[in-house]
Amino acid sequence: MMSYRIAQIRLVNSHPEVYDPCDDSFALVDALLADRTNLLEHRPIFCLEIGCGSGYVITSLALLLGGDVCGSYFIATDINPHALDVTSDTLKAHGVHAELVNTDVAAGLEGRLMGLVDVMVVNPPYVPTPEEEVGCDGIASAWAGGENGRSVIDKILPIADRLLSDKGWLYMVTLTANDPSDICLQMKKKGYAACIVLQRSTEEESLHVIKFWQDPNSKLEANKAKVLNHGGLIWVTEWNALQYSVASAFMAVLYSDYMFWSGTPTLYCNGDQYEPMDLRNFAISQANYVLGSNPM
Template structure:
């Protein structure tokens, strides 16, 4: 059930002309999830949204579950050096080995970011409330027995419990709390996670959503989806439409 990497996929992505974030993996650990299809999907989603991100001018960017640090490093490179020192990057992971690897990855690319070993954003949720402009999450989404969720080591990086939703359902209210009034959440899901239900749930809390990127999974059984959930003020026409319907 683990999420294996596909070399072909990596080759494909290397050829993509718009790829600006070439991340060198400078460290690895047997208990740390290496960047795979889903990481690439998330980074490609961010890349394809680069113009919007630059226009958005986020001040505070947080990644929950950073693993090797591939995504947060890419996000920092995508937002670019012209805003040098202008963005506060912070990333968390429950796996201490992952955070050490992420440290190496960030250092190797000259990105100033702080890392915290914690479960989702525990210990940060009070003070970071309504401060986060961009949150990125590649959650553990693989449907597994519930007891595998949050295990030690690499299992925590993919074990998602029933429908792969256990950790996602824990992250969504945290995201809702931390995101600023103009906050955006980029998240990877599988078809099996019922992303339309996730969007509906977040819509009730005032978030618009759109699929940024969608790709078939290796087994061909479904899709991996990179979605953007954003606070409604970005899409005033949607708020109006919605209130009329209700």
């Protein structure tokens, strides 16, 4: 079997206040290793780790992708300043480089990295704990995840959505207690498909590494959900809400007439195809809603 370079434990620095590589860190790196061929073909430009701890994961990712000559730019954040010192030593010991940022998730980086991150890796604090322990000083912030272990995860998901590029991949470690299916559902609502790329049970926990990527079908559903309210009315803003549905219903009828008379069989819009009757049915649905056939 072929072996590839990842960070070596003996070269990973440590500090009493910083999370040492553990089963979850190994699971994440193993998932990246298993996906190495795809990662190389992916040719990521910006790679970001949130919560780098000892630097074991970001160093392994940099080595996996070919180090400083691969054309990728590596960035790692951590809320714990000691973690950045330790990560810096770990990177240096392996001869690779990453920009290190002491921040909460990716605060301060969003303007610069919005829509640009091709690979994001996260082994978040996921252990269910009292909410007060989340983000506290010291080593406990490495694992304290609040209710269901979801506090930091739920903060990271929308930020990941904003930072990931159209072809961006997110690899995230979760625990069964975090309700991975719900995490996938939350990301589906943002237009991402997901699959569990690694599942591992230890004596203490059952870990999953989930890979997310933008999926045109989920994106379409997400966009539809953003545009229509739960009763199916076009929804732009609560002020003068009906003007949008009435105007779009009018346009839909007008355009369906044009399609009939001009012999245009289909309208291609946002990844879907519509026939004249689809436009008419849409207009009828808006009119019915306005006239009282709605869930209110």
